[in-house]
Amino acid sequence: MAPQLDGFFQQVDGLSDHFIDRLRKAVAIPSVSSDAARRPDVVRMAHFLSDELTALGAQVELRPLGKQPDKPDLDLPPVVLARYGNDKGKRTILVYGHYDVQPAEKTDGWATEPFELTVDGQGRMFGRGSTDDKGPVLGWLNAIEAHKKAGVDFPVNLLMCFEGMEEYGSEGLDALIEQEAQRFFADAEAVCISDNYWLGTEKPCLTYGLRGCNYYSVEISGPGQDLHSGVFGGTAQEPMTDLVRVLASLVDTNGKILIPGINEQVAPVTPEEESLYDDISFTMETLHDALGSKTTIFEDKKPTLMARWRYPSLSIHGVEGAFSAPGAKTVIPAKVIGKFSIRTVPNMEIDKTNELVYQYVQEQFAKLGSKNTLKVYAQHTGKWWVASPHHWNFTAAAKAVERVWGVKPDFTREGGSIPVTLTFEQATGKNVLLLPMGSSTDGAHSINEKLDKRNYIEGIKLLGAYLHYVAEEPKQ
Amino acid sequence: MAPQLDGFFQQVDGLSDHFIDRLRKAVAIPSVSSDAARRPDVVRMAHFLSDELTALGAQVELRPLGKQPDKPDLDLPPVVLARYGNDKGKRTILVYGHYDVQPAEKTDGWATEPFELTVDGQGRMFGRGSTDDKGPVLGWLNAIEAHKKAGVDFPVNLLMCFEGMEEYGSEGLDALIEQEAQRFFADAEAVCISDNYWLGTEKPCLTYGLRGCNYYSVEISGPGQDLHSGVFGGTAQEPMTDLVRVLASLVDTNGKILIPGINEQVAPVTPEEESLYDDISFTMETLHDALGSKTTIFEDKKPTLMARWRYPSLSIHGVEGAFSAPGAKTVIPAKVIGKFSIRTVPNMEIDKTNELVYQYVQEQFAKLGSKNTLKVYAQHTGKWWVASPHHWNFTAAAKAVERVWGVKPDFTREGGSIPVTLTFEQATGKNVLLLPMGSSTDGAHSINEKLDKRNYIEGIKLLGAYLHYVAEEPKQ
Structure with a gap:
C-alpha cells in the first residue's frame, strides 16, 4: 500500500x-x-x-x-x-x-x-x-x-x-x-x-x-640547491629532465594507463551492468558544456560513462619545486615532486596498485641511467x-x-x-x-x-x- | 716600457x-x-x-x-x-x-x-x-x-x-x-x-x-576551466599528459638535445681553442662543491668546461598553470605552460634555432593525436x-x-x-x-x-x- x-x-x-x-x-x-x-x-x-x-x-x-x-x-x-x-x-x-x-x-x-x-x-x-x-x-x-x-x-x-x-x-x-x-x-x-x-x-x-583515489608523489633530487641554467646547464644531470620522462611514461593522450597490471585488476563488465547505461539521461553535449571544450576521449555516451564510473583513470596534477609562476626564470630546480593520482574501481586493491606503481616508476627511472635520486610514495589512498x-x-x-x-x-x-x-x-x-x-x-x-x-x-x-x-x- | x-x-x-x-x-x-x-x-x-x-x-x-x-x-x-x-x-x-x-x-x-x-x-x-x-x-x-x-x-x-x-x-x-x-x-x-x-x-x-639564451613556452590547453579528476578523469584528454610527453622529447638525462639541427649549428672545436682548456684552474671537486652533489654529466674538467662554455644546453624550468604547492590536489589543469630554455653558442642563429624548436615541438605534439591545442613561442631570445x-x-x-x-x-x-x-x-x-x-x-x-x-x-x-x-x- x-x-x-x-x-x-x-x-x-x-x-x-x-x-x-x-x-x-x-x-x-x-x-x-x-x-x-x-x-x-x-x-x-x-x-x-x-x-x-x-x-x-x-x-x-x-x-x-x-x-x-x-x-x-x-x-x-x-x-x-x-x-x-x-x-x-x-x-x-x-x-x-x-x-x-x-x-x-x-x-x-x-x-x-x-x-x-x-x-x-x-x-x-x-x-x-x-x-x-x-x-x-x-x-x-x-x-x-x-x-x-x-x-x-x-x-x-x-x-x-x-x-x-x-x-x-x-x-x-x-x-x-x-x-x-x-x-x-x-x-x-x-x-x-x-x-x-x-x-x-x-x-x-x-x-x-x-571510485577510489590513490595519490602519488614522484620526487627526484640531485643538486644541493637550485642552480642557474647558464652556469650549470650542460654539466649537471637535471632532476626536471628525469621527472618529465618518468611522468610521460605513465599514461597516454587517450587516457590509457601504461603501468602493467593496473587494467588487469578491473572487474569485467557484466551484461546486467551494461544494460544500466542505456537509459541514463546524459548526452555528450552536457559533457562538452561542463568541459568547456570538445576534447573528450570518446565520442559516445556509454564508453564515456564507463570511463568515468567503472574504469580507472590516471591524471598528472602538477610539479612541486619547479618554476611555476608567469614569466621566465632560468632555474634548474634541485628537487622536483611530480604529483599524479589513479582513480580506482572494483576489483583493484590498494596495496597491489601501490606496488605496481612503485615498481614501474622505479623501472622507468632506472632506464634513464641517472645519478639523481628517486623517491616514489603514496600521499593518500582511498578505496x-x-x-x-x-x-x-x-x-x-x-x-x-x-x-x-x-x-x-x-x-x-x-x-x-x-x-x-x-x-x-x-x-x-x-x-x-x-x-x-x-x-x-x-x-x-x-x-x-x-x-x-x-x-x-x-x-x-x-x-x-x-x-x-x-x-x-x-x-x- | x-x-x-x-x-x-x-x-x-x-x-x-x-x-x-x-x-x-x-x-x-x-x-x-x-x-x-x-x-x-x-x-x-x-x-x-x-x-x-x-x-x-x-x-x-x-x-x-x-x-x-x-x-x-x-x-x-x-x-x-x-x-x-x-x-x-x-x-x-x-x-x-x-x-x-x-x-x-x-x-x-x-x-x-x-x-x-x-x-x-x-x-x-x-x-x-x-x-x-x-x-x-x-x-x-x-x-x-x-x-x-x-x-x-x-x-x-x-x-x-x-x-x-x-x-x-x-x-x-x-x-x-x-x-x-x-x-x-x-x-x-x-x-x-x-x-x-x-x-x-x-x-x-x-x-x-x-652563451646566449632562447627561452621558450609550450602552452597546451583543452578544457574551458580546471577540472576535478574524479569527475572528468578518463573522459577528457588532459593537457598535462600531453605536456610532459612533449617536454620528455626535448633532452635526455645526459643533456643531449634531441631537437634535430641544434647540435649541427655548433662551431667545431679548433686545436687552438682546445689548447686553451688545459691550463685553466678548475677541478671537478670545485664543481661538486658548487653543485652540492656529484650528479655531473662528465667526469673530467675539459668536457665539463666545454659543455658549460661552448656547447648548447637545454634546461626544463617548470610548468605554469599546474598544481605546484605542497600537498595533494586532484585537479586536471585546463591550460599548462611548460618553460624551457636553450643556451646558445657560436654559430647558432636565433631565428633558425627558433624554427627548429617550433617545428620539433609541433611534430612531437602531432604524434600524440591530441584534440588539445598547442602553442609554442619564444619568451625572449639573446645571442x-x-x-x-x-x-x-x-x-x-x-x-x-x-x-x-x-x-x-x-x-x-x-x-x-x-x-x-x-x-x-x-x-x-x-x-x-x-x-x-x-x-x-x-x-x-x-x-x-x-x-x-x-x-x-x-x-x-x-x-x-x-x-x-x-x-x-x-x-x-
Whole structure:
C-alpha cells in the first residue's frame, strides 16, 4: 500500500518560505572549515543546528573531536549527533551531512554576497553552502517539522550525524564513526547520505558507486640547491629532465594507463551492468558544456560513462619545486615532486596498485641511467565503493523519486570519491544510499554556488517520502 | 716600457680604509631595482655616484630613461654617464657597471644585516651589492682618486656608464646605448665591464665569451576551466599528459638535445681553442662543491668546461598553470605552460634555432593525436657573444693581471648571459673585455653576498693598471 503523503507534501509547500528562511539563516553563518579564523563560525553553525533540532524534539549531542592535527591549538568543531524517535516498532535510518562550507569571498567573482542567500527570478537560491551541504542537511530538519505540523506520524527513527570538517578532510570523523557504530548508530538499518548531485539538471538519480583515489608523489633530487641554467646547464644531470620522462611514461593522450597490471585488476563488465547505461539521461553535449571544450576521449555516451564510473583513470596534477609562476626564470630546480593520482574501481586493491606503481616508476627511472635520486610514495589512498542498487534502501528511494518527481531515477555511479560513504558502510555493515537533492549546475565548490528552490522544496518532500517508503519495504 | 705604477699602488694601499668606507656608504643604500617601493633608494644611489664623481673632477650627467614599461607610473632610475679626462692624445676607454642590487632581507638567512657592510676576521666584506656590482663600480672611482692623490697622470680618458636596472632586465638601457654610440660613447676605443667573477677563488681570469639564451613556452590547453579528476578523469584528454610527453622529447638525462639541427649549428672545436682548456684552474671537486652533489654529466674538467662554455644546453624550468604547492590536489589543469630554455653558442642563429624548436615541438605534439591545442613561442631570445682574446684590450688586461696578481690569467668563457656585453659590442663596434674583480664564492645573488677585501683593493690596482697598459698597447 502506497504511503499517505499528501498531508506532508501540502505542509512542505505551505512552509516553503519558512524553510527558505531557515536556509537563509544557515547560509549567513560563514562556517568555513579550512580557515582557522572562521572556526567560531563553524562552531556557531553546530549550535544553530543543535538548537533547531532540539526545538523540533530531537535528542542532540555536540560531540567534541579534540584538536586539529595540523593546528594543535585549534579545537575541531563538534559533530552534531541527533536522534528523532525511539520506537522499537519502526525502522531506524542513519543520515549524514555536513554543516561546514568551502571558502568564499565576493572578490572571487561572486555576483552576490556569498553569505547572503539571494533568490533570483528563476528561483535560483545563491549562497555558499546552499547546495553543499546546508540545503540537504536542513532538508531532514524540514521534513521533521512538516510531519509535526501536518500531524503525520514520523515513519522511522532518524539518527543524524552532521559534521563540520568535511571540506577539510573530515578530520576526526572516521574514528567517531567506528567508535559509535555499535553505540549511537547501533540500531541503524540503513544509511542515507544527501551530499552529491544529479548527473544533469532534469532527472533525479540514485548513486550506488564511487571510485577510489590513490595519490602519488614522484620526487627526484640531485643538486644541493637550485642552480642557474647558464652556469650549470650542460654539466649537471637535471632532476626536471628525469621527472618529465618518468611522468610521460605513465599514461597516454587517450587516457590509457601504461603501468602493467593496473587494467588487469578491473572487474569485467557484466551484461546486467551494461544494460544500466542505456537509459541514463546524459548526452555528450552536457559533457562538452561542463568541459568547456570538445576534447573528450570518446565520442559516445556509454564508453564515456564507463570511463568515468567503472574504469580507472590516471591524471598528472602538477610539479612541486619547479618554476611555476608567469614569466621566465632560468632555474634548474634541485628537487622536483611530480604529483599524479589513479582513480580506482572494483576489483583493484590498494596495496597491489601501490606496488605496481612503485615498481614501474622505479623501472622507468632506472632506464634513464641517472645519478639523481628517486623517491616514489603514496600521499593518500582511498578505496572505491559500490553498493547493491537492488537493496530495499535503494528500492524505497526509487519509489520516492517516482512519487515526487514523476520519473524513475537513473542509477548512477560517480567518478569522484566521498570517503565517508565507505567508512559508514564498513563501520555499520549496512547498505548506504547516496540520495542527491541538487543538480549538476549547482557549482558546489565554485563561485555563485546555488540550489534551485524547486530542488530544495521537492527535495524535502523526497527525503520525507523516502523515509515512508523505507518503512514499508519488506526485509530482504 | 712597463708603466710606472708603484706610486699609484702605494696610494691605493694607503687609502684602503677610505675605499672600504666608500663601499660601506654605497652598500648602506638599499638600491633594490625590482622593488618599486625601493625606487627612491635606487635614485639616491645614482646621486651618491654622481656626487662622488663630480668631487673627483668628472663631468657627470644623470640621464632619465622614462617610465618603467610594466609600471607606467614609475620612473626608471637614471643612467649615470660620466667622463673623466678629455685629452685627444690619450686613448678613451668606456666602462660599464650597475649600481642597483638584488633584494635582500635579514630574514632570508643572512648572518649579518645585508645593508650594513660587515668585515670579518678573514677580510670578507659581507653586504648586498658588495661584489655585484658596487665594489667594481667604486673600483673605477677609487682608481681615479688614487691617481689624483698620488699625483700620477691618469693614463686614458675614461667614459663611464653605470645603470640602475641591471637586476631587473636593464630596462631602457639598450636604447640609450644605441642612441649614444655615436655621441657620448663616440670616441671609445674599447669597452671594459667588471661585473662577473673568477672561475675559482685563487686565479684571476679574463672572460671572452658568453652563451646566449632562447627561452621558450609550450602552452597546451583543452578544457574551458580546471577540472576535478574524479569527475572528468578518463573522459577528457588532459593537457598535462600531453605536456610532459612533449617536454620528455626535448633532452635526455645526459643533456643531449634531441631537437634535430641544434647540435649541427655548433662551431667545431679548433686545436687552438682546445689548447686553451688545459691550463685553466678548475677541478671537478670545485664543481661538486658548487653543485652540492656529484650528479655531473662528465667526469673530467675539459668536457665539463666545454659543455658549460661552448656547447648548447637545454634546461626544463617548470610548468605554469599546474598544481605546484605542497600537498595533494586532484585537479586536471585546463591550460599548462611548460618553460624551457636553450643556451646558445657560436654559430647558432636565433631565428633558425627558433624554427627548429617550433617545428620539433609541433611534430612531437602531432604524434600524440591530441584534440588539445598547442602553442609554442619564444619568451625572449639573446645571442651568444665571443670576443677575440688576442685583441690589445685583452693583452693589456692580461699584463695588468700578471703585474698585480703575479700570475697569467685564465682566458675563460661563461655559460650564462650578460646581454649588455653584446649590446655594447654591436652598438660601438669595439672590443669588449670582461674583467672580473670578485671570486666564485662571492654569492652574487645569494644570502651573505661578500667581496674579499683583497679582491677589492687589488682589484682597484688591477683596474688602474689595466688602463695604463691599455694606453701603451700598439694599435692593431
